[in-house]
Amino acid sequence: MASRLSAAFNATAGFWLHVPANFYLAQARKRVDIKQAQVFWQPQADFDDFPNLITIPKPDTI
Structure with a gap:
């Protein structure tokens, strides 16, 4: 039924x-x-800790 509805309503x-x-x-x-x-x-993890867990290269080093 979901596939029929998706075809009929473009979703x-x-x-x-x-x-x-x-x-x-x-x-x-x-x-x-x-x-x-x-x-x-x-x-347990604080949202302030997330920037320290992920390193993103700076635009000048790409």
Whole structure:
């Protein structure tokens, strides 16, 4: 069905496969209060560490 919809509406089959999931996620976001959710995991890496992990050559050395 997704391949037929993709041909008829000029979109990818992946788009049509994700439409129901996005709909159900939007409905859940309306109904669930995330302020009451308990955090079980925190990422260990800080976003400030990422520039040190990746070296990008400067334009003059390319």
